[in-house]
Amino acid sequence: MNFEKYIARTMLQQLNKKAFEDITVQSILDECEVARSTFYRYFKDKYDLMNRCYLIHIDEIIANYKGDNWPELLGLIYQFNEDNSQYLKNAYSVTGANTFSECIYDHIFNMYHLEYLERTNADRLSTMESKILSFFSGGICFAINQWVNSPRKESARDMANWAYTFIPDPFRKYF
Numbered sequence: 001m002n003f004e005k006y007i008a009r010t011m012l013q014q015l016n017k018k019a020f021e022d023i024t025v026q027s028i029l030d031e032c033e034v035a036r037s038t039f040y041r042y043f044k045d046k047y048d049l050m051n052r053c054y055l056i057h058i059d060e061i062i063a064n065y066k067g068d069n070w071p072e073l074l075g076l077i078y079q080f081n082e083d084n085s086q087y088l089k090n091a092y093s094v095t096g097a098n099t100f101s102e103c104i105y106d107h108i109f110n111m112y113h114l115e116y117l118e119r120t121n122a123d124r125l126s127t128m129e130s131k132i133l134s135f136f137s138g139g140i141c142f143a144i145n146q147w148v149n150s151p152r153k154e155s156a157r158d159m160a161n162w163a164y165t166f167i168p169d170p171f172r173k174y175f
Contacts, residue, residue: 004042005060007032008053011046015087020050020094050091051103057084058107070175074160081144082156088148101141109137112171119174132168139166 010032014023025046029036043049058077065073081088091100112133113125125133140163147159154162167175 003034003038005056007034007039007042007049008056011049011053012057012084012087015050015053015090016084017086018090020046020090047094047098050094051098051100054087054091054100055103055107062111071160071164074163075157078156078160078163081148081159082152085148085152088144092145092149101145104144105137105141108140109133112137112167112175116171116174129170132170136166136168136171 007028010028011023014028014031023046025036025039028046028049029039032039039049043052057080061076061080062073065076067073094100116125116129116133117123143159143163147154164175
């Protein structure tokens with residue numbers, strides 16, 4: 001059994017039902033029926049679990065995707081976001097150090113950064129490319145937060161299409 005994914009799935013289920021402040025490491029342990037030492041083998045604390053829970057699920061979607069159609073992949077990611085909007089609302093509401101918003105920003109930046117380097121065979125981003133990607137990543141992170149925290153008129157497909165459309169020009173031709 002992959003305990004890291006099992007614990008992360010439990011956190012996803014709990015955050016889809018209740019506020020982050022109402023979740024304790026003990027409640028996660030009780031639901032998972034795993035030892036405290038097992039939890040801490042994988043996660044520093046419940047904040048780390050909250051952030052990594054999302055990343056584990058998104059990375060799994062990316063790893064299982066067999067196509068090369070970036071809008072389609074974004075559609076799968078946004079569908080996960082829509083299906084777990086309460087989790088995202090609860091996670092985005094957490095403030096302080098190591099916030100979910102920072103985690104999402106870093107993941108978006110790294111996802112596009114690594115994909116761009118791979119597709120261009122470049123060693124690194126230029127300063128300008130890094131700044132452009134930074135602005136884009138911040139904007140996507142903000143848009144996801146706004147989308148899940150307001151009455152959604154846009155579908156997951158709409159959001160994915162817009163996220164693709166707004167990829168900055170220097171990057172778009174590679175995705």
